[in-house]
Amino acid sequence: MDLLLIRHGQSVANAKGLLISTDKDGLTELGKAQSVNLAAxxxxxxxxxxxxYCSPWTRARQTxxxxxxxxxxxxxxxxxxxxxxxxxxxxxxxxxxxAYPDFNKNIRNRYEQGExxxxxxxxxxxxxxxxxxxxxxxxxxxxxxxxxxxxxxVLQHLLGVPIETHYPSFTVPNASFTYLKWRADLNRYCLERxxxx
Numbered sequence: 002m003d004l005l006l007i008r009h010g011q012s013v014a015n016a017k018g019l020l021i022s023t024d025k026d027g028l029t030e031l032g033k034a035q036s037v038n039l040a041a042x043x044x045x046x047x048x049x050x051x052x053x054y055c056s057p058w059t060r061a062r063q064t065x066x067x068x069x070x071x072x073x074x075x076x077x078x079x080x081x082x083x084x085x086x087x088x089x090x091x092x093x094x095x096x097x098x099x100a101y102p103d104f105n106k107n108i109r110n111r112y113e114q115g116e117x118x119x120x121x122x123x124x125x126x127x128x129x130x131x132x133x134x135x136x137x138x139x140x141x142x143x144x145x146x147x148x149x150x151x152x153x154x155v156l157q158h159l160l161g162v163p164i165e166t167h168y169p170s171f172t173v174p175n176a177s178f179t180y181l182k183w184r185a186d187l188n189r190y191c192l193e194r195x196x197x198x
Contacts (some may be wrong), residue, residue, distance in 0.1 A: 002136040004181040009064040010035035021086040024058040035176035036067035039196040051141030056081040066145040078127040083148035087115025125154040
């Protein structure tokens with residue numbers, strides 16, 4: 002089973018420079034246009050999903066619906082959500098980084114009333130272990146529409162890059178895709194194609 006990871010289009014929080022925002026943060030008009038353009042790109046590469054998983058956060062759900070239509074079966078899985086920022090959801094990222102300059106030096110640091118990036122990483126790894134790995138020998142394409150943090154975790158977990166010492170090792174732009182092909186001859190995933198609109 003090949004794997005296609007998609008990051009949501011530009012959200013209101015992205016446009017405003019917010020830290021992470023909340024599960025209610027939706028797409029901007031640009032984000033909606035990016036998603037429509039990304040749908041055309043995916044069609045050009047003939048990506049035909051066998052299964053679609055999606056973060057339940059609004060910006061990911063809106064992106065998935067613009068990409069694949071509301072009628073396509075989709076599994077909303079909370080393990081694919083972004084790190085919950087607790088009381089800092091409405092903070093500008095620049096303000097948070099100025100107030101807490103050492104926060105991101107340790108993946109175990111937890112946002113007050115929220116999660117740590119390690120909490121998020123562990124639930125995303127659990128998703129990979131329960132949904133992706135058992136199906137690697139099956140034919141088809143699994144799609145996951147998520148956020149930048151979870152996508153880095155999936156890539157690191159599947160490509161063998163340690164989470165605790167190197168998070169995030171991958172940064173992906175809004176409305177981007179990352180295609181991993183399962184290579185049975187190598188018994189591992191290989192990054193084959195990536196792009197964005």
